[in-house]
Amino acid sequence: MGRRLGVRPLRNRITPMPIRYQIDNVNRLVVTTGHGMLTDQEVFEYKQSVWSLPVVAGYDELIDLRDVKRLDVPTAERLRELARLSAAMDVRIPSKVAIVANDRITTEIARTYQVLRKLDRRSTRRVSVFLTVEQAAHWLRPPPKKSPRIPRSMERRRLPGDPH
Numbered sequence: 800m801g802r803r804l805g806v807r808p809l810r811n812r813i814t815p816m817p818i819r820y821q822i823d824n825v826n827r828l829v830v831t832t833g834h835g836m837l838t839d840q841e842v843f844e845y846k847q848s849v850w851s852l853p854v855v856a857g858y859d860e861l862i863d864l865r866d867v868k869r870l871d872v873p874t875a876e877r878l879r880e881l882a883r884l885s886a887a888m889d890v891r892i893p894s895k896v897a898i899v900a901n902d903r904i905t906t907e908i909a910r911t912y913q914v915l916r917k918l919d920r921r922s923t924r925r926v927s928v929f930l931t932v933e934q935a936a937h938w939l940r941p942p943p944k945k946s947p948r949i950p951r952s953m954e955r956r957r958l959p960g961d962p963h
Contacts, residue, residue, distance in 0.1 A: 857892030882915035
């Protein structure tokens with residue numbers, strides 16, 4: 800279920816907004832990717848339109864910003880507003896947000912957002928910042944723990960005439 804948010808006129812052409820998302824109901828995950836130039840207004844629009852959907856309540860989120868070519872750097876107050884809005888939209892079900900950024904500016908903005916989210920008592924989502932999608936995916940869905948091995952001394956011993 801991939802979606803693009805709105806359109807933006809550019810030199811008499813219509814181009815897609817630079818935020819795309821997919822809702823993965825099986826894994827209870829929203830995968831979001833940023834492309835091209837990204838503004839704070841577009842991030843607010845994404846947050847309000849997608850995370851107000853009841854179907855995604857309690858879902859984890861993977862935000863991949865590696866393809867963002869230019870980030871319109873938000874003011875500190877605007878970043879605080881985003882963190883407050885995000886925390887206000889949280890549901891009681893704890894979930895995670897993994898942000899993937901591979902340039903210094905985007906990484907620092909994401910880490911500032913991470914701290915601001917953590918400081919808001921209403922926040923039920925853990926936010927973490929990663930350099931790779933693989934690291935983020937591992938944090939979101941760690942591999943299942945192996946079941947403990949039963950020591951040979953505790954294994955059921957077969958007796959003569961025992962069918963199993």
